[in-house]
Amino acid sequence: MPMDSLEASAVDVLVIGGGNAGLCAAITARRAGARVLLLESATKHLRGGNSRHTRDIRYMHRGATEYVTGSYPEAEFWEDLRQVTGGDTNERLALQVIRSSEDLASWMQTQGVRWQKPLRGTLHLARTNLFMLGGGKAMVNAYYETALALGVKVAYQCEVRELDIRDGRFVAARGGAAEEFRARALVVAAGGFEANISWLKEYWGEAAENFVIRGTPYNQGRMLKELLRCGAKPTGNPRGCHAVALDARAPKFDGGIVTRLDSVPFGIVVNNKVERFYDEGEDFWPKRYAIWGGLIARQPDQIAYSILDAKALPCFMPSVFPPVEAGSIPELAAALALDPEKLTAVVERYNRAVRPGTFNPAVLDDCRTEGLEPPKSHWARPIDTPPFYGYPLRPGITFTYLGVAVDERARVIFQDERPAQNVFAAGEVMAGNILTQGYLAGFGLTIGAVFGRIAGQEAARCAAS
Numbered sequence: 001m002p003m004d005s006l007e008a009s010a011v012d013v014l015v016i017g018g019g020n021a022g023l024c025a026a027i028t029a030r031r032a033g034a035r036v037l038l039l040e041s042a043t044k045h046l047r048g049g050n051s052r053h054t055r056d057i058r059y060m061h062r063g064a065t066e067y068v069t070g071s072y073p074e075a076e077f078w079e080d081l082r083q084v085t086g087g088d089t090n091e092r093l094a095l096q097v098i099r100s101s102e103d104l105a106s107w108m109q110t111q112g113v114r115w116q117k118p119l120r121g122t123l124h125l126a127r128t129n130l131f132m133l134g135g136g137k138a139m140v141n142a143y144y145e146t147a148l149a150l151g152v153k154v155a156y157q158c159e160v161r162e163l164d165i166r167d168g169r170f171v172a173a174r175g176g177a178a179e180e181f182r183a184r185a186l187v188v189a190a191g192g193f194e195a196n197i198s199w200l201k202e203y204w205g206e207a208a209e210n211f212v213i214r215g216t217p218y219n220q221g222r223m224l225k226e227l228l229r230c231g232a233k234p235t236g237n238p239r240g241c242h243a244v245a246l247d248a249r250a251p252k253f254d255g256g257i258v259t260r261l262d263s264v265p266f267g268i269v270v271n272n273k274v275e276r277f278y279d280e281g282e283d284f285w286p287k288r289y290a291i292w293g294g295l296i297a298r299q300p301d302q303i304a305y306s307i308l309d310a311k312a313l314p315c316f317m318p319s320v321f322p323p324v325e326a327g328s329i330p331e332l333a334a335a336l337a338l339d340p341e342k343l344t345a346v347v348e349r350y351n352r353a354v355r356p357g358t359f360n361p362a363v364l365d366d367c368r369t370e371g372l373e374p375p376k377s378h379w380a381r382p383i384d385t386p387p388f389y390g391y392p393l394r395p396g397i398t399f400t401y402l403g404v405a406v407d408e409r410a411r412v413i414f415q416d417e418r419p420a421q422n423v424f425a426a427g428e429v430m431a432g433n434i435l436t437q438g439y440l441a442g443f444g445l446t447i448g449a450v451f452g453r454i455a456g457q458e459a460a461r462c463a464a465s
């Protein structure tokens with residue numbers, strides 16, 4: 001472990017995981033006076049977990065600022081969350097996150113995070129979300145700089161393998177080579193199990209082999225598994241996850257944001273049997289993009305194809321890979337290894353079903369199909385203007401929704417319903433308390449920042465008592 005002079009006895013709060021949640025916890029605990037050690041699996045170069053791939057954070061606010069275009073009140077935030085989760089959320093904790101998000105803009109700025117002015121784009125988040133200047137990498141770097149300046153000790157390449165928790169009390173964490181870490185309180189912020197294909201297979205079967213992991217390969221779920229082994233109460237949905245339509249040419253891990261495709265609402269999507277399988281224009285993309293990975297995961301061979309024409313191309317941010325281009329639909333089908341006759345028939349049937357309307361990506365417009373199954377409810381325009389384009393799509397797993405139950409003080413809850421004495425959790429590892437299905441763009445960071453701060457505060461208080 002490349003960390004020398006920290007005696008185990010000098011640690012009050014041990015934080016496992018150096019992404020958004022762990023860093024918010026470490027900074028808060030340190031500011032509250034605790035001596036903090038943060039352990040991170042990755043090298044310094046690859047630190048920051050999934051958080052380093054992020055761009056924006058959703059937060060409650062009462063009016064427009066230099067960085068957001070209007071207000072986003074508690075009631076609207078809650079209604080948005082209720083809708084995407086179908087009401088399957090811990091209302092108490094969800095409302096706590098929403099209310100506590102109000103001061104995140106200023107708190108994060110105090111830790112060195114900088115904001116950028118609203119951009120135009122396909123995700124329409126300029127009112128509800130703050131965008132980090134320099135993205136997640138800049139945010140993570142700012143947090144590390146602040147944490148180190150405050151005196152937080154950080155150990156990279158230090159994967160924790162085992163937790164010793166007895167009667168709800170943390171005793172020690174063990175890494176490789178007989179390393180043992182003791183502290184008066186523990187914060188687990190080590191992400192979900194999205195990079196663990198074998199674990200994903202338990203719920204998705206062999207289909208999981210075809211999943212692409214958008215973020216860090218280090219989120220293997222080892223700490224989640226350890227907490228569960230030690231008796232923590234599971235919560236959330238083991239099969240639930242944030243999963244998007246990803247360019248099938250993306251690398252297996254860590255492709256980040258540039259491999260995501262936002263083309264879906266502007267064309268049609270077919271599987272390799274050349275069948276449409278879901279309403280591409282059901283709702284605004286920020287409320288739907290996170291279900292498309294799951295939809296593709298349920299298709300044969302876990303592959304799908306986004307089919308577009310020249311009109312659609314300027315409507316969305318392209319992926320880092322160029323689209324497959326052809327002068328006609330049969331040629332496009334051939335280039336994508338799809339049946340040309342079938343694709344021609346599907347496109348013609350779709351074109352005939354499109355009703356005239358006024359196309360407007362900024363609203364739920366009246367461009368829809370009639371008599372088509374599944375329907376396309378908005379942004380439906382005929383696919384008739386060459387050149388035609390196609391993108392192969394794979395399920396891109398962002399993060400998983402199985403977690404450990406926590407209470408409003410971020411204390412891990414055990415199966416006998418008792419809270420842990422000195423074990424706290426924040427971020428993806430407990431997001432399943434709030435997210436079981438669906439997603440609101442920018443909400444992963446909100447959960448991690450809010451619960452990271454609570455966990456840091458509570459762990460410091462616990463260590464001092």
Ligand SMILES: Cc1cc2nc3c(=O)[nH]c(=O)nc-3n(C[C@H](O)[C@H](O)[C@H](O)COP(=O)(O)OP(=O)(O)OC[C@H]3O[C@@H](n4cnc5c(N)ncnc54)[C@H](O)[C@@H]3O)c2cc1C
Binds near residue numbers: 022189219
């Ligand atoms: C491509 C991409 C884009 C995204 N964009 C956004 C966005 O714009 N806005 C948003 O809100 N959310 C976004 N998300 C989701 C967001 O990244 C997560 O919700 C959030 O960052 C999770 O933070 P975390 O601290 O819980 O986990 P992470 O940031 O993943 O941190 C977990 C850390 O724990 C470490 N770790 C894991 N196991 C161990 C172990 N055993 N021992 C030691 N360390 C360990 C990992 O190396 C990692 O650094 C995005 C995710 C991806 C992949």
